[in-house]
Amino acid sequence: MADLLGSILSSMEKPPSLGDQESRRKAREQAARLKKLQEQEKQQKVEFRKRMEREVSDFIQDSRQIKKKFQPMNKIERSILHDVVEVAGLTSFSFGEDDECRYVMIFKKEFAPSDEELESYRRGEEWDPQKAEEKRKLKELAQRQEEEAAQQGPVVVSPASDYKDKYSHLIGKGAAKDAAHMLQANKTYGCVPVANKRDTRSIEEAMNEIRAKKRLRQSGEELPPTS
Numbered sequence: 001m002a003d004l005l006g007s008i009l010s011s012m013e014k015p016p017s018l019g020d021q022e023s024r025r026k027a028r029e030q031a032a033r034l035k036k037l038q039e040q041e042k043q044q045k046v047e048f049r050k051r052m053e054r055e056v057s058d059f060i061q062d063s064r065q066i067k068k069k070f071q072p073m074n075k076i077e078r079s080i081l082h083d084v085v086e087v088a089g090l091t092s093f094s095f096g097e098d099d100e101c102r103y104v105m106i107f108k109k110e111f112a113p114s115d116e117e118l119e120s121y122r123r124g125e126e127w128d129p130q131k132a133e134e135k136r137k138l139k140e141l142a143q144r145q146e147e148e149a150a151q152q153g154p155v156v157v158s159p160a161s162d163y164k165d166k167y168s169h170l171i172g173k174g175a176a177k178d179a180a181h182m183l184q185a186n187k188t189y190g191c192v193p194v195a196n197k198r199d200t201r202s203i204e205e206a207m208n209e210i211r212a213k214k215r216l217r218q219s220g221e222e223l224p225p226t227s
Contacts, residue, residue, distance in 0.1 A: 057088075060088060093118065
């Protein structure tokens with residue numbers, strides 16, 4: 001019986017000491033503060049969402065606005081705004097490199113941004129539709145010129161002026177042309193046509209001519225000298 005009573009008493013929790021009571025009190029206070037902070041954060045999110053819903057609603061009703069840029073927000077606030085915009089049927093994008101400087105821009109569906117416009121915002125530049133249109137036209141013109149040049153083939157470059165016209169006061173307008181027509185080969189340099197080099201005589205005719213020249217030369221040598 002004594003053993004049973006001793007086991008029951010030993011299994012019972014001892015009354016907390018003064019130090020344990022203080023630790024538990026601090027733990028309860030800390031849990032209460034944490035719960036209060038969580039409730040405050042939750043309430044702030046609810047209020048922020050309501051404010052974003054009002055701003056998005058005003059944006060939709062204003063026909064003069066096609067896009068809206070919000071101030072930089074933290075990650076949680078951007079997430080809430082993106083959700084509000086999606087529910088409202090709009091389009092939204094976040095821009096900015098640094099997380100503390102990132103902001104949200106919203107667009108109406110019928111005025112969704114082009115890829116060029118989004119790239120401009122990502123570079124931190126303002127979007128200018130007029131400059132973008134001029135740039136697009138210049139690009140199309142350059143592309144069209146390249147296609148036409150490819151179809152026409154290589155370009156033949158012609159001189160701006162004829163040298164004969166430039167120096168006509170010195171050589172005359174027809175000097176070069178006339179000189180080309182008057183040019184003849186010099187026979188002393190062997191520039192003789194093949195037809196002139198060919199002997200059309202027969203062998204017998206050539207031998208007779210050689211004999212005649214020889215007799216004529218001999219007869220001239222035999223004539224007595226005149227007094």
